[in-house]
Amino acid sequence: MAKWTPFPQPGLFAFDAATLRRQWPRLHAGDAEPLPADEAVLQAWALYHAGEFQRATEAGLAAGGAGITAANRAACMHATYLEKKEKARLDLFLEVVQRAEAQATADPRNANAWYLQAYALGRYSQGISVAKALAQGLGSRVRDALERVIALQPRHADAHIALGTFHAEVIDKVGALIGGMTYGARKEVGLRMFQEALRIHPGSAIGMVEYARGLLMLEGEPAQKDAARLYEQAVACKPQDAAEWLDVELARAELAD
Template sequence: MTHDDGEFRYDSVAVSENWARLHAGDAEPLPEDPAVLEAWTLFHNGHFHQAAKAGLHAGGAGITVANKATCLYANYLEKREKVRLELFMEVAERARAQAADHPDNANAHYWLAYALGRYSQGISVAKALAQGLGTRVKETLETTIRLEPRHADAHVALAAFQAEVIDKVGALIGGMTYGARKDASLKLFHQGLQLHPESAIALIEYANGLVMLEGDDMILEATRLYEQAAISRPADAAERLAVALARAELDDG
């Protein structure tokens, strides 16, 4: 549960100094607890398993580190689908409890939404919508943005959610049943990228969303966005995973 080839060698001081850039996506506040900061240092260097363990051991704000490390490992590195889904549900349970204990913690809500969203993609979006997971994801992302308007990742995730719903059930049912609208999705993508223009994953999600919302006419623009993501400069091991994904998709295409 690691993705470290030595490219990133942050210590806790360097993480603190680069905190604004490293957390431009999730707007997580700089932790006061040195143990939580150390967990984040492990995370940014790509030691996801150790970061998750350290975060859980620290407790409090450390739960967020554990949830992010587990989600990114599951999303990018775990090859076994059953294990991936189990990890997402593990995070969902932890984040649900964290959000109940700390309802003003934006990232408790965000990682609940992220885990449920990725789980939904794993079992099929249509099946997840039938189980009511779509409404939960949407409401939880909206809560995240309400609590932290600078949360770039939540803007992008909510945009991607709406695009997927429209793609799967159509604009009419998507709008009536889930409040998914094309104009709202595109606006959220733009807001997310304004908040964090260096985000490779935001560029990837926007590219995918454009094709879902506008069809094959946007394939050239989507390819341009993937190319932009592929040459972006990652700030840590987690961002490098998104850049690698963009490059792999371009190679396959």
């Protein structure tokens, strides 16, 4: 495995097993991942929350079982925020899709196996263009997986965010009529998904960022003030780990634009 781009603030967040256990409910308010009993899996998550995404991926894969979820989450975070080469980004997302599909086949009730499959496939779709992904049938796979996540775990805020983004991006790319008839995308459903995500996890910076983006895709110019307010709220969030720090920095960049 080639050396990955490091988290830009090394040492800013540090976790040991005890602190991670104490902070677990807050750190996993978005994905509702159960606290692992396996110490090796817990260590992979400690590396993830500290921003050691490559080491977290390696540790999670070595641990196996629930460690695959930590590995997939770390790989997705690195690919989304830190990987500069487009082919490497897309390859990482496809690797996550394959691992998460295998996880979901082995354990169909594993909500985060379905979620990370959908997340990675969604990011891959953005990379190749949403229109091209829809033509390849990837949109339906993303939607179906996210709907399954919510059925399995109704308090999965991150799945609500991602499903809101699905509805917004489809409508933005193909319009409300075709989006609704062909892909089941609905403006009101997309907005409701974002709102529900923030009800479940009010402190989610990425929820605020994606809601702002969704508003702009679905409502355009009239939503600019509401979107700016959401970006401001995201910037004001105090990140609890490396992943949240990257989310807040994304909000800062969006607000500056």
